[in-house]
Amino acid sequence: MTKAGLIRLALIAALLGMLEVMVRIGRIDPLTMQAPHKMVIDLYSMLASGKLNKAIAKTMGNAAIAFMIAVSMGVISGLLIHRLRRLRETLDPLFATYYAIPVFAFYPLLILLLGLGDAPQIFIGVMLGFVAVVVNTLNGLDRVPRVLLKTARVNGMNPFETALKITLPSAAPYILTGAKFAVAYSLIGVIGAEFIMSTGGMGYEISFAYNNFDNATMYPLIILILTASITINMLISRWEKSLLKRRGLQ
Amino acid sequence: MTQPHIRLTDVEMTFSRPDGAGEDIHALGPIQLDLRHGEFFAVVGPSGCGKSTLLELMIGLSTPTKGSITFEGKPINGSCPDGIGVVFQEDASFAWLTVRDNIAFGLRRMALDRREQDERVEKALAMMGLGEFADVYPSQLSGGMRQRVCIARTLVTEPRLILLDEPFGALDQQTRLLMGDEILSLWRKTGATIFLITHALDEAAMLADRIGVMSSRPGQLIDIVETNWPRDRDSRIVEEDAFGAVTARLWRSLRVESMKAIGKKDARP
Numbered sequence: 366m367t368k369a370g371l372i373r374l375a376l377i378a379a380l381l382g383m384l385e386v387m388v389r390i391g392r393i394d395p396l397t398m399q400a401p402h403k404m405v406i407d408l409y410s411m412l413a414s415g416k417l418n419k420a421i422a423k424t425m426g427n428a429a430i431a432f433m434i435a436v437s438m439g440v441i442s443g444l445l446i447h448r449l450r451r452l453r454e455t456l457d458p459l460f461a462t463y464y465a466i467p468v469f470a471f472y473p474l475l476i477l478l479l480g481l482g483d484a485p486q487i488f489i490g491v492m493l494g495f496v497a498v499v500v501n502t503l504n505g506l507d508r509v510p511r512v513l514l515k516t517a518r519v520n521g522m523n524p525f526e527t528a529l530k531i532t533l534p535s536a537a538p539y540i541l542t543g544a545k546f547a548v549a550y551s552l553i554g555v556i557g558a559e560f561i562m563s564t565g566g567m568g569y570e571i572s573f574a575y576n577n578f579d580n581a582t583m584y585p586l587i588i589l590i591l592t593a594s595i596t597i598n599m600l601i602s603r604w605e606k607s608l609l610k611r612r613g614l615q
Numbered sequence: 616m617t618q619p620h621i622r623l624t625d626v627e628m629t630f631s632r633p634d635g636a637g638e639d640i641h642a643l644g645p646i647q648l649d650l651r652h653g654e655f656f657a658v659v660g661p662s663g664c665g666k667s668t669l670l671e672l673m674i675g676l677s678t679p680t681k682g683s684i685t686f687e688g689k690p691i692n693g694s695c696p697d698g699i700g701v702v703f704q705e706d707a708s709f710a711w712l713t714v715r716d717n718i719a720f721g722l723r724r725m726a727l728d729r730r731e732q733d734e735r736v737e738k739a740l741a742m743m744g745l746g747e748f749a750d751v752y753p754s755q756l757s758g759g760m761r762q763r764v765c766i767a768r769t770l771v772t773e774p775r776l777i778l779l780d781e782p783f784g785a786l787d788q789q790t791r792l793l794m795g796d797e798i799l800s801l802w803r804k805t806g807a808t809i810f811l812i813t814h815a816l817d818e819a820a821m822l823a824d825r826i827g828v829m830s831s832r833p834g835q836l837i838d839i840v841e842t843n844w845p846r847d848r849d850s851r852i853v854e855e856d857a858f859g860a861v862t863a864r865l866w867r868s869l870r871v872e873s874m875k876a877i878g879k880k881d882a883r884p
């Protein structure tokens with residue numbers, strides 16, 4: 366591990382240690398926040414009892430679906446928009462302001478349109494992640510050296526083949542950056558929507574636990590979400606890094 | 616065999632500004648040129664005179680604003696015919712593929728059995744001196760080596776006409792002479808026609824049967840020098856008096872044009 370990595374780890378450990386001490390000496394009310402060690406124990410018993418497995422599976426499953434839709438649609442849209450200059454010029458300013466839109470405001474409308482099932486939650490996740498993928502894909506495609514496109518043309522490659530064998534591999538590191546955003550956004554979208562209105566899922570369970578002062582459920586769920594998000598993010602980062610390293614860029 | 620391998624008739628290229636503002640750029644022409652089957656033709660000319668533009672016209676990447684180009688009797692329009700291989704001026708290696716996969720790239724698209732493909736790749740690796748780098752990525756190579764990867768990638772498809780745009784630009788002089796020898800022996804073995812763009816007069820003089828000298832923009836062929844070298848020549852030809860005579864003649868034709876290209880108005884012959 367690098368020195369920076371060690372310092373980072375030490376910092377996190379110190380913060381957790383401080384929290385532990387604060388709760389134990391009573392500076393923080395256990396009704397507000399539990400000691401970290403207790404959260405871990407609660408997480409273990411929660412997982413062991415299996416009573417929230419359904420909620421976890423629902424949220425993670427929906428987030429995964431939102432993620433996959435956001436990435437695949439984002440990449441395909443990026444490829445199309447990149448080819449259509451007019452469309453690009455029209456959309457670019459919209460992309461730049463897109464994240465000023467409070468997507469959740471549309472949630473009630475989405476429920477009206479898509480019903481009370483999982484669809485509106487997935488839709489919110491996709492709405493949040495999709496544009497990040499498009500923007501990063503476009504950024505990557507802009508940087509494909511022109512000479513590579515010429516090479517594709519002299520090899521008689523059609524647009525589809527060119528995308529598959531030249532432009533997408535060339536833009537891959539940027540697309541992965543977009544994918545990292547999509548991981549976080551699809552979780553935010555799905556869980557946030559569950560908070561507002563739904564009948565199950567981790568967001569719903571967290572809000573339910575919150576209303577009932579059930580810290581033994583609330584904190585483990587939060588930890589679980591954090592862990593999942595950070596782990597996936599790190600996996601993609603590692604992949605991204607290996608691509609960049611191969612290209613002598615890191 | 617009276618038909619030329621590739622024929623350029625009254626070829627001109629003018630770039631219009633995309634936004635419609637400013638003047639159009641007359642980059643090239645008019646150019647008349649016939650390449651004979653199997654000849655080694657070199658083009659020299661000042662920077663910006665339209666050499667790369669000429670090359671892109673010959674492979675159908677762009678269409679001449681005037682005139683026409685035929686390859687093996689058939690007009691080129693809009694796409695690169697089979698049988699033409701090209702090495703661009705810029706580094707066109709694929710950063711995400713190993714050297715071996717880079718070289719195999721064009722080959723894999725051909726209807727050729729896999730064993731034959733692999734053999735050709737190994738041969739090209741050896742010939743280009745890339746054998747020990749077969750499994751590394753281009754980022755680990757020098758610019759000159761990456762250009763060799765691109766040359767190998769083109770050669771393995773065994774084109775009948777090979778176009779090279781300053782392929783040795785990133786190499787030191789010694790390596791350049793030796794790469795020249797490789798190109799010569801390859802040219803002899805394959806019987807391909809070679810069209811080589813270079814800014815090095817000695818390189819052109821050493822390699823080519825004929826050398827076209829281009830004027831500054833809009834590039835036109837202002838002189839064509841026959842070298843009359845034997846087919847089994849190699850880089851040792853630089854020792855001969857005739858070699859000096861050829862380079863001298865190239866420089867005489869080019870001096871004024873080159874001065875124009877760098878903006879010296881008072882250029883005198």
Ligand SMILES: Nc1ncnc2c1ncn2[C@@H]1O[C@H](COP(=O)(O)OP(=O)(O)OP(=O)(O)O)[C@@H](O)[C@H]1O
Nearest residue numbers: 630640642661662663664665666667668669704832
């Ligand atoms: N796509 C284009 N649009 C507008 N102008 C262009 C375009 N391509 C080339 N030109 C212009 O045409 C002229 C010739 O360019 P070209 O690249 O063919 O020169 P060159 O002889 O290959 O130069 P060098 O030796 O530096 O490679 C230049 O003035 C260049 O600015």
Ligand SMILES: [Mg+2]
Nearest residue numbers: 666667668704
């Ligand atoms: Mg050029």
